[in-house]
Amino acid sequence: MLDLKLYLLQRLSALVMAPLVLGHLAVIIVAVQNGLTSEEILSRTQGSFWWALLYGTFVVAVSVHAAIGLRVIVFETLKLKGFALNSLTWAIFLGLFFMGARAVWAVTAVGAT
Amino acid sequence: MLRKLIDSVGPQFEAFKSQDEGLGVTETDKNIDVSVWRGGPDGGSFQRFEVPKQDNQTILDVVAWIQQNDDPTLSYRFACRVGMCGSCAMMVNGNPRWTCRTHVNKVLKNDRLEIAPLRNLPVIKDLAADMDPFFDKWREAGGVFHPTKSRNDPVEEISPLEEERQNANAGIECINCGVCYAACDVVAGNPDYLGPAALNRAWTLLNDTRDCGSQSILAAVSRGGGCHNCHSMGNCAHLCPNELSPMTSIAGLKRVTALSFLRPGN
The missing domain is CATH 3.10.20.30 (Beta-grasp domain)
Structure with a gap:
């Protein structure tokens, strides 16, 4: 079930994700083509504010977008409503955010791995 | 006078009847x-x-x-x-x-x-x-006209060339048959969803310059079962017997509600 605020949040998060997805694909292609090892990648990302900002933003946008999208699917197919639906939406958001933030931390924080 | 009318119409009616029988039910x-x-x-x-x-x-x-x-x-x-x-x-x-x-x-x-x-x-x-839920939602979407003038005021001139009037004209031929409502998979999954016909009506009214209820319409279509639930699947536009496109009207509502939220003064 969507109201105006959730609709806007989902559209805005999609707007943020679109260039980040393209950027992420470009990073994958460049990293693979040049034959970078994981050590070499980590040496460039750890301690980098910009890599942390790029992937940190990506994680927030994905968590918001996916949580709202799954909320709609769950509501329409399983007929979950009210408190249960809101709780599930928040749980999906927090779950995705936690996993994503952990990965960003591991790749960009100095001495994380 | 009556006799004269019957005499003049009679032969035409007989001709029409025989033509109809010839075309029809073989x-x-x-x-x-x-x-x-x-x-x-x-x-x-x-x-x-x-x-x-x-x-x-x-x-x-x-x-x-x-x-x-x-x-x-x-x-x-x-x-x-x-x-x-x-x-x-x-x-x-x-x-x-x-x-x-x-x-x-x-x-x-x-x-x-x-x-x-x-x-x-x-x-x-x-x-x-039972068409009651269909018409209840038509009202819930703010579909009742909100007049700006009384019967004593002169009739307002509306140019058919105005963009708003053309938007309204594009959806105004709806006769509330319920075909789009029955075709809509979002209504099937979400019984609270107002549905294509009610939202199409809200859009035509929003574009009617004689209506002064735009804020209440925008509030009505922005609630939980409002226009933002539409997945743009297009069954409504595909099956509308009057060849209207409620999906386009709903897209218009999404656009206007979003802009109105982001720029409240406009």
Whole structure:
């Protein structure tokens, strides 16, 4: 079930994700083509504010977008409503955010791995 | 005077009648295998009938034949029979259609037909659906006109060239038959969703410069079951017998509500 605020949040998060997805694909292609090892990648990302900002933003946008999208699917197919639906939406958001933030931390924080 | 009128119209009527008989109901030797939904609010099942196939036969003709020749207890709804009133809409082979304007030849599959009451609405009996939820949502979406003038004021001049008027004109021919509502998979999944017809009405009213209720309309269509639930699947536009596009109207509502939220002054 969507109201105006959730609709806007989902559209805005999609707007943020679109260039980040393209950027992420470009990073994958460049990293693979040049034959970078994981050590070499980590040496460039750890301690980098910009890599942390790029992937940190990506994680927030994905968590918001996916949580709202799954909320709609769950509501329409399983007929979950009210408190249960809101709780599930928040749980999906927090779950995705936690996993994503952990990965960003591991790749960009100095001495994380 | 009356005599004169009868004398002048009589020959034309006879000519029209013979022409109509010549064009219309020629029976063929084939039968149609028709499954008709029978039951009430608590459920039901399909009942099969054999109906003689005729040239230029509509689905409404088939239903009427069953009631008049086979089972007089069959309930269904119709009024004008010419696509003006919108009361005879039913599910025909899985799609909602005006039965009076749907030729059997157009929808027949292997000489079989399946006729059921409109989807997404409670059933009263057999093929008659309860339209109350449909019209309740029409009002919930702010579809009642909010006048700016009284009957004592002069009639306002509206230019047909204005963008807003053209937006309103694009959706104004809706006759509330419920075909789009029955076609909508979002209504099927979300019973609170206002549906294509109610939102199309809200959009036409929002674009009517004589209406002063734009804020209440925007608030009504922005709630939990409002326009933002539309997945833009397009069944409403695909199946509307008047070839309207409620999906386009809903896209307009999404745009205006979003802009109104982001720029509250405008």
